[in-house]
Amino acid sequence: MSDGRISRLRVTFTVILAIIFAVLPLPEPINAARPDLLLLLVIYWSLSAPRIAGLLFAWFCGLSIDVLKGIILGQHALAFLVVAYFTHKFQLRIRIFPLSQQTLTVFAFLALYQFIVFWLDGIIGQPVTTWMRWLPVISGAILWPILVAGLDTWNRRNR
Amino acid sequence: MVTLSSDSRNIIGRGPPLGAGLFFLGIVSVGMMMLDHRSNYLETVRQWLGAAASPVYAVVQTPGQAWDWLTGSFADRGRLRTENSELSEQLREARVKLLQFDSLREENVRLRAVREASAGVGGRTMIAEIMRVDVDPFRHRVRINKGADDGVFKNQPVLDAFGIVGQVVQVDKYTSTIILISDAEHAIPVQVNRNGIRSIAVGAGDLGKLSLPYMTVESDVKVEDLLVSSGLDGIFPAGYPVARVSKVERNPADTFALVEAKPLAQLDRDREVLLLWDDTPQVEAPGAKPKPATESKPAAEASTAPTPPAQATSGQPAPAAQAPAPTPGAQPLPQPQPPTED
Numbered sequence: 074m075s076d077g078r079i080s081r082l083r084v085t086f087t088v089i090l091a092i093i094f095a096v097l098p099l100p101e102p103i104n105a106a107r108p109d110l111l112l113l114l115v116i117y118w119s120l121s122a123p124r125i126a127g128l129l130f131a132w133f134c135g136l137s138i139d140v141l142k143g144i145i146l147g148q149h150a151l152a153f154l155v156v157a158y159f160t161h162k163f164q165l166r167i168r169i170f171p172l173s174q175q176t177l178t179v180f181a182f183l184a185l186y187q188f189i190v191f192w193l194d195g196i197i198g199q200p201v202t203t204w205m206r207w208l209p210v211i212s213g214a215i216l217w218p219i220l221v222a223g224l225d226t227w228n229r230r231n232r
Numbered sequence: 233m234v235t236l237s238s239d240s241r242n243i244i245g246r247g248p249p250l251g252a253g254l255f256f257l258g259i260v261s262v263g264m265m266m267l268d269h270r271s272n273y274l275e276t277v278r279q280w281l282g283a284a285a286s287p288v289y290a291v292v293q294t295p296g297q298a299w300d301w302l303t304g305s306f307a308d309r310g311r312l313r314t315e316n317s318e319l320s321e322q323l324r325e326a327r328v329k330l331l332q333f334d335s336l337r338e339e340n341v342r343l344r345a346v347r348e349a350s351a352g353v354g355g356r357t358m359i360a361e362i363m364r365v366d367v368d369p370f371r372h373r374v375r376i377n378k379g380a381d382d383g384v385f386k387n388q389p390v391l392d393a394f395g396i397v398g399q400v401v402q403v404d405k406y407t408s409t410i411i412l413i414s415d416a417e418h419a420i421p422v423q424v425n426r427n428g429i430r431s432i433a434v435g436a437g438d439l440g441k442l443s444l445p446y447m448t449v450e451s452d453v454k455v456e457d458l459l460v461s462s463g464l465d466g467i468f469p470a471g472y473p474v475a476r477v478s479k480v481e482r483n484p485a486d487t488f489a490l491v492e493a494k495p496l497a498q499l500d501r502d503r504e505v506l507l508l509w510d511d512t513p514q515v516e517a518p519g520a521k522p523k524p525a526t527e528s529k530p531a532a533e534a535s536t537a538p539t540p541p542a543q544a545t546s547g548q549p550a551p552a553a554q555a556p557a558p559t560p561g562a563q564p565l566p567q568p569q570p571p572t573e574d
Contacts, residue, residue: 097365107366128253132261146265148261199417203370205369
């Protein structure tokens with residue numbers, strides 16, 4: 074059954090969890106590799122429910138990261154927006170990719186996201202140049218298949 | 233593969249085209265960044281957005297706070313006793329030191345009056361707790377649980393019991409972010425306590441290390457020298473301990489010596505920090521020459537950024553104003569100007 078409202082509730086719920094995960098204190102060794110769960114969710118919902126999760130949705134998700142962790146407003150919002158744009162643009166193609174190929178695409182998206190954030194960091198004059206800042210790209214790509222499996226199961230069961 | 237929910241986009245799309253959305257929101261983001269970075273137009277917006285985020289912080293912090301409460305309420309008697317005896321020991325020592333403090337302060341104020349410098353040590357403080365939330369793993373920033381509602385202002389100095397911790401970089405309504413002195417973006421003007429040589433301590437992105445890149449090879453600095461804030465930036469009041477020199481390497485061929493120092497504040501262990509309102513207007517020590525070329529960003533902002541909070545006016549009068557009348561020969565004290573209200 075297609076009930077838009079339930080699905081919207083589900084999106085909101087996962088987004089709130091991801092926002093909490095973004096500021097949750099993690100132990101030191103894995104803290105640097107904290108995956109950008111919120112961005113993965115934005116990609117996932119943009120692929121599976123593009124009507125609900127549009128560009129504005131992605132932009133607001135990015136803005137929440139700006140408020141919680143950013144240096145200036147709009148930085149992560151812009152990065153989220155660009156990733157969401159490409160996801161929507163190639164949505165019909167990415168959706169039918171096999172999981173391995175999908176993971177590679179997500180890897181590229183995450184790298185693009187980190188690059189935009191890095192680039193804007195450089196423009197405002199406070200770059201973080203350690204290689205560790207690219208770790209979330211890898212951890213995010215590893216998390217993607219798990220996330221897709223979990224959310225797909227949940228979506229199918231509750232539909 | 234991603235499950236397709238039934239409400240996927242039509243092949244021939246409705247609604248605004250993607251490109252237009254990207255363009256519009258992109259312009260909004262860029263405009264926002266420019267406004268936020270170049271000027272302070274978005275301060276209020278930020279404060280309210282930060283306030284909207286406080287439920288998230290509350291949720292994230294709850295487990296830690298519950299654990300603290302549990303361990304606190306079920307602390308065993310033995311530990312409390314030892315803690316108690318330790319604390320009373322410390323109190324006794326502090327009392328003895330305080331006995332001399334009053335007379336020393338009088339003398340200090342008198343001497344400063346003679347020197348026409350009113351850089352006094354003192355001011356109103358408030359304890360803030362470091363929140364258990366992650367800010368950015370690659371930057372030395374922490375969030376504290378006091379914000380604009382408590383009178384916190386941008387560039388406010390933050391201390392702990394051992395020395396200077398950092399300064400406030402961003403104020404929300406109920407919380408604020410502080411940058412630690414060890415952040416690679418931070419610099420603080422310091423002075424060697426032993427002989428008054430001025431320099432700048434730059435964060436090295438390492439909690440246990442500050443570097444002093446502008447110490448010449450000839451300058452008289454030794455390992456174990458205490459570095460105190462010099463107050464030249466107008467942000468940090470003068471005379472607070474910052475770091476202890478841990479390494480000096482002189483290569484005669486170079487212009488500058490390689491000097492490193494270890495911060496005195498317990499940057500990695502603090503749970504609570506002190507916010508400081510410095511109620512005395514900063515007057516530069518005679519002969520003090522600011523070094524604009526060497527000051528990096530946070531220090532350079534000092535001249536324009538800080539606006540004293542409204543509450544600062546309610547504090548006690550400046551120490552210099554309480555000074556006994558200066559010796560007849562001395563010139564009148566510089567009048568402490570009241571902080572401007574905005």
